[in-house]
Amino acid sequence: xxxxxxxxxxxxxxxxxxxxxxxxxxxxxxxxxxxxxxxxxxxxxxxxxxxxxxxxxxxxxxxxxxxxxxxxxxxxxxxxxxxxxxxxxxxxxxxxxxxxxxxxxxxxxxxxxxxxxxxxxxxxxxxxxxxxxxxxxxxxxxxxxxxxxxxxxxxxxxxxxxxxxxxxxxxxxxxxxxxxxxxxxxxxxxxxxxxxxxxxxxxxxxxxxxxxxxxxxxxxxxxxxxxxxxxxxxxxxxxxxxxxxxxxxxxxxxxxxxxxxx
Amino acid sequence: xxxxxxxxxxxxxxxxxxxxxxxxxxxxxxxxxxxxxxxxxxxxxxxxxxxxxxxxxxxxxxxxxxxxxxxxxxxxxxxxxxxxxxxxxxxxxxxxxxxxxxxxxxxxxxxxxxxxxxxxxxxxxxxxxxxxxxxxxxxxxxxxxxxxxxxxxxxxxxxxxxxxxxxxxxxxxxxxxxxxxxxxxxxxxxxxxxxxxxxxxxxxxxxxxxxxxxxxxxxxxxxxxxxxxxxxxxxxxxxxxxxxxxxxxxxxxxxxxxxxxxxxxxxxxxxxxxxx
Numbered sequence: 001x002x003x004x005x006x007x008x009x010x011x012x013x014x015x016x017x018x019x020x021x022x023x024x025x026x027x028x029x030x031x032x033x034x035x036x037x038x039x040x041x042x043x044x045x046x047x048x049x050x051x052x053x054x055x056x057x058x059x060x061x062x063x064x065x066x067x068x069x070x071x072x073x074x075x076x077x078x079x080x081x082x083x084x085x086x087x088x089x090x091x092x093x094x095x096x097x098x099x100x101x102x103x104x105x106x107x108x109x110x111x112x113x114x115x116x117x118x119x120x121x122x123x124x125x126x127x128x129x130x131x132x133x134x135x136x137x138x139x140x141x142x143x144x145x146x147x148x149x150x151x152x153x154x155x156x157x158x159x160x161x162x163x164x165x166x167x168x169x170x171x172x173x174x175x176x177x178x179x180x181x182x183x184x185x186x187x188x189x190x191x192x193x194x195x196x197x198x199x200x201x202x203x204x205x206x207x208x209x210x211x212x213x214x215x216x217x218x219x220x221x222x223x224x225x226x227x228x229x230x231x232x233x234x235x236x237x238x239x240x241x242x243x244x245x246x247x248x249x250x251x252x253x254x255x256x257x258x259x260x261x262x
Numbered sequence: 263x264x265x266x267x268x269x270x271x272x273x274x275x276x277x278x279x280x281x282x283x284x285x286x287x288x289x290x291x292x293x294x295x296x297x298x299x300x301x302x303x304x305x306x307x308x309x310x311x312x313x314x315x316x317x318x319x320x321x322x323x324x325x326x327x328x329x330x331x332x333x334x335x336x337x338x339x340x341x342x343x344x345x346x347x348x349x350x351x352x353x354x355x356x357x358x359x360x361x362x363x364x365x366x367x368x369x370x371x372x373x374x375x376x377x378x379x380x381x382x383x384x385x386x387x388x389x390x391x392x393x394x395x396x397x398x399x400x401x402x403x404x405x406x407x408x409x410x411x412x413x414x415x416x417x418x419x420x421x422x423x424x425x426x427x428x429x430x431x432x433x434x435x436x437x438x439x440x441x442x443x444x445x446x447x448x449x450x451x452x453x454x455x456x457x458x459x460x461x462x463x464x465x466x467x468x469x470x471x472x473x474x475x476x477x478x479x480x481x482x483x484x485x486x487x488x489x490x491x492x493x494x495x496x497x498x499x500x501x502x503x504x505x506x507x508x509x510x511x512x513x514x515x516x517x518x519x520x521x522x523x524x525x526x527x528x529x530x531x532x533x534x535x536x537x538x
Contacts (some may be wrong), residue, residue, distance in 0.1 A: 226418065
């Protein structure tokens with residue numbers, strides 16, 4: 001048994017787990033659209049964040065477990081915040097030589113930080129409460145009108161399914177390679193920039209090779225189990241079911257969207 | 263319809279730009295009956311994996327043909343039926359699992375066969391039951407042990423109700439317990455479901471309980487017969503292989519003139535003989 005990776009599906013029977021995947025996909029999309037909407041205010045973003053935290057509570061997946069994933073992204077969050085704070089022009093609040101911190105910079109820094117946080121939390125929540133098969137079934141259903149435009153909906157849904165399925169596997173593979181490289185003296189956290197770049201390459205190349213090998217093996221295994229990429233419709237054991245709770249959830253999502261727009 | 267897989271002068275050559283073709287299999291003639299338990303052994307690059315993948319049409323022969331119950335693997339119209347008839351389990355279970363829940367993974371192949379949802383459910387229940395995974399049906403595959411994952415890979419193929427099950431070094435990533443679990447499951451399937459098992463392995467003690475052992479060497483069938491005969495053959499050592507310890511013990515006792523059944527190649531057979 002190994003530790004769960006953030007974003008990995010956690011089995012459960014919470015209200016959020018039981019929702020139709022289409023409802024969750026639409027909900028996730030609404031939250032993301034509201035978060036990335038241009039000139040979004042911090043108040044709306046905080047409101048959006050509060051909404052997600054309430055949903056995480058009802059999903060019974062543990063706020064701590066969701067937030068644990070932020071540790072690996074802390075550098076991205078920090079760099080984005082620092083760049084926005086120091087590179088945005090406006091009314092100066094504090095200066096030291098050519099370094100100026102502006103009110104607009106701080107606003108934008110917080111704004112961007114909140115947006116990234118919302119994107120991360122909403123995507124994690126979706127994948128933690130919905131199995132990849134249900135996500136792909138939901139996507140297939142939502143995108144089904146595109147079939148008339150000859151868009152390969154089933155294949156697209158399968159690609160998403162496999163991509164989501166392999167995130168934890170590739171993460172685990174990367175951890176193994178890092179451990180193997182560290183045991184041979186590789187330093188990922190220290191040394192000059194060129195040394196660090198070389199070390200990262202020593203991680204990326206075997207990871208890419210292993211991923212390609214996995215992809216080939218998976219293709220053989222899928223073909224062996226009669227999967228064909230000709231877009232043929234096959235029966236699904238999992239049937240989508242839009243229930244009353246989904247209607248209520250859609251109502252809540254609509255209210256969130258309206259409040260954000262107004 | 264013939265209940266057998268037949269390889270008729272099957273040859274496979276791999277072509278690489280700028281270099282002469284490399285022959286992986288040379289004029290292989292073989293017939294595997296439905297219900298047989300066949301072990302396939304040989305050194306690395308002897309052609310085992312190529313041959314295994316030819317059995318369900320994943321690889322087509324460059325020359326010759328492969329017939330599965332009379333269906334030619336080169337006939338594209340029969341591709342799906344051939345893959346249904348010949349299930350294939352690969353070395354690394356992690357690389358063949360697609361879905362996040364055990365029962366969804368087992369259902370995948372049945373869904374691809376366009377069966378009704380009720381039939382898919384019935385087959386999933388059956389496959390999980392015979393693979394000993396019924397209690398784990400709602401678990402995430404990543405949380406299973408190596409042996410359980412490989413049994414899941416077997417269940418995911420059994421759901422197609424194949425006549426033949428080809429396993430390409432299925433125990434190489436497993437610990438002792440996992441290996442035992444898997445071999446036991448395969449033996450039960452062979453006896454109770456009359457499912458043909460064609461198992462490739464580097465471990466001779468794993469293939470020793472088979473009815474028949476095929477030794478591949480440099481792309482040809484070098485030896486083919488009952489385990490005791492194959493392990494005793496001087497050609498077995500010439501192919502760079504070593505018999506399992508119990509077969510070596512039997513041969514040693516025979517050479518010293520002890521009255522022992524010369525067909526004994528497994529520990530169970532030896533225990534049974536000694537207790538008699």
